[in-house]
Amino acid sequence: MTSPDRRIIGVAPFHASGTLRGFVISGRWPDTTKEWAQLLAFTVRVASTPGLLDTSTVFCVREELPDDPHEGTVGIVVSEGPVIGDHAVTPERFALHQPAALMMLHPPSETMPTLPECAGAASGCVLLPGLPHLGLDHRAAWVEAEADGTVTSMISRVGLDPISHPDTAVLAMLLAA
Template sequence: MHEHDDISVEVSPFQAQGVLSGFLVSGRWPASTVEWARFLLLAVRVASVPGMLLTSTVFRVREERPESSHPGAVGLVIAEGPVVGQNAVLPGQFAAHQPPGLIVLHPPSEIRPSLPEQDDVAAGCVLLPGLPHLGLDHRAAWVEADRRGNIARMVSRAGIDPNEDADTAVLALLLAA
């Protein structure tokens, strides 16, 4: 039994001015690519709520404990800005202080669902950057789901080439020096 098996990953979304601003992570951080895919599923379900996310947005994993009085908080996943347009995140923006993960969330208005019978589907991708020169692979997960929890797509993989997928390519560009 792993030492963290009895401690769950708890996720609480928070908003500012009615728009999704991030997630408070409590208990412990996701410990595997599969657990990050479960986190992403919850994030995508939140992003599918009408008006919660206005445009495709990049979120950064911050392992610093928040200064608030949330017991058990281990860190935050914070909205850093839109993928395109005014105040967009910039290539290399996270190169100096590389986060353990970057996430992009797409609201239903920004994607075409994989399954034509599903509507109001949001999508997301988490990139967990590795250190390929040390033999640590890049890992990623992709989710497409609606707010009712119906999943159109859920994939997690290790050993990815970030350039093979549009979302991971954008996130890798933000990390590149």
């Protein structure tokens, strides 16, 4: 992902024991809602790989560097845990430090595709929390993609009410605690 006069945004997935654990971000962080939607599209394409993501999972943007980072690494997007179940992410996880963004990725087994011919597509959402009382709107994007990389749906919104969509409602609830 790149703008003509900007450094590119590099994204590299990482896994442990065959399960998607996150993404290393290099170059720079996305600046705009459009760039965050493009980053989400890449992550959803990865999540559509059969068996890589077992259940709907919350990922958190962290500006900290991984151990022994490559030159140009700016941070990571790391799995915080599943949305539901025994090891589900709890709201107090983000009480001390609100991240710049949260993502939720859904594997194909938990995605209802927008088109019937897109069975096997994964989906996801990124929420960029704002401060509406200061005039900084909440922003979000939703993407659906197939394992072959085809993006079958992409939507971005600025100024949304987080409770207007189930994914943003869950992510906003996690951030509000």
